[in-house]
Amino acid sequence: MKKLLLILIIFSVGLLYAQEPYKRTIKLMGSRFDITVVAKDPVEGDVYIDMAINEITRNEKLISSWDTNSQTSEINRNAGLRPVKVDAELFDLIQRAIGISKLTDGAFDVSYASMDKIWKFDGSMTVMPSADSIKASVSKVGFQNIVLDKESSTVFLKLKGMKIGFGAIGKGYAADRAKELLKSKGVVAGIINASGDMNTWGKQPDGKEWKVAITNPMDKNKVFALLPITNGAVVTSGNYEKYVTFNDIRYTHIIDPRSGYPATGIISVTVFAPKAELADALATSVFVMGIEVGLNRINQLPKIECIIIDDRGNIITSKNIEIEKS
Numbered sequence: 001m002k003k004l005l006l007i008l009i010i011f012s013v014g015l016l017y018a019q020e021p022y023k024r025t026i027k028l029m030g031s032r033f034d035i036t037v038v039a040k041d042p043v044e045g046d047v048y049i050d051m052a053i054n055e056i057t058r059n060e061k062l063i064s065s066w067d068t069n070s071q072t073s074e075i076n077r078n079a080g081l082r083p084v085k086v087d088a089e090l091f092d093l094i095q096r097a098i099g100i101s102k103l104t105d106g107a108f109d110v111s112y113a114s115m116d117k118i119w120k121f122d123g124s125m126t127v128m129p130s131a132d133s134i135k136a137s138v139s140k141v142g143f144q145n146i147v148l149d150k151e152s153s154t155v156f157l158k159l160k161g162m163k164i165g166f167g168a169i170g171k172g173y174a175a176d177r178a179k180e181l182l183k184s185k186g187v188v189a190g191i192i193n194a195s196g197d198m199n200t201w202g203k204q205p206d207g208k209e210w211k212v213a214i215t216n217p218m219d220k221n222k223v224f225a226l227l228p229i230t231n232g233a234v235v236t237s238g239n240y241e242k243y244v245t246f247n248d249i250r251y252t253h254i255i256d257p258r259s260g261y262p263a264t265g266i267i268s269v270t271v272f273a274p275k276a277e278l279a280d281a282l283a284t285s286v287f288v289m290g291i292e293v294g295l296n297r298i299n300q301l302p303k304i305e306c307i308i309i310d311d312r313g314n315i316i317t318s319k320n321i322e323i324e325k326s
């Protein structure tokens, strides 16, 4: 009898703490977000998901260059005029972005946003732009002309017409922030998936690792790898739709900010890193750096791995990744 009681107690305690994953899909930052949290019931799940949404919305208000009220827009409006005081959070993000520019020899650059849009990837281009116009298109781009003053927390873009934008790291950044917030509130596990830029923590309630699906850029309906991810980020930059072809060379929508020429040769880059912000920035950078330089750089960085698919469908991986080819 005693034994039965004990079993009953253990069983009900187990029920009380039974954790389930709860998921919501929502449009934020102009993209699809899938937020999954592990919680004890749907009510708690909803509370946590709302917290994540509020955090992502708050991030967007700070970094959006479309929102004229954002501090980022304020920086852009004052390019060539004066330094702008910003929140420490935005200051630090810009400082880290400049760090990534240095790490990638300028392949990544938050000031890419001032590039003239001379390449069009909607099928309307019939001739290649002239070498001069390509060169001129990047004349305002250059992270070296972003002046940061930590003491006064100001950001100054030296050249008139310069502009910064977080298109290549914003979603990763927001995913990181939402994860950190939920962890600090005691959420044991979850996934913040910002249209393929994702960060995970903890494990599924059954003790298994979260698995993320990586789609095959040659055939979007096929998943080419299902990978276990624990407490880390994975980001894929794909490029299967937006490109233009001249003389059999496929030019993609990610443009080298140093030369004005679009990246060639790669159609998809997946990067694994402890944080989604870095993974996001590096995925864009590898496109620009190309296979050889990109792979070399990734192989030198601790805890960072990548999978590249080239325009012939070859799969190339960094040194600690092995994919079973089927």
Ligand code: ADP
Residues within 6 Å of the ligand: 107, 108, 109, 110, 112, 165, 166, 167, 168, 169, 236, 237, 238, 253, 254, 255, 256, 257, 280, 283, 284, 288
């Ligand atoms: P997606 O957001 O479509 O997954 P990426 O993360 O690769 O793709 O980001 C592409 C976006 O990054 C572009 O739309 C543009 O806003 C921005 N971008 C393009 N080239 C660069 C670059 N060299 N450095 C920094 N940002 C860039």
Ligand code: MG
Residues within 6 Å of the ligand: 167, 168, 169, 237, 279, 280, 281, 282, 283, 284
């Ligand atoms: Mg990116």
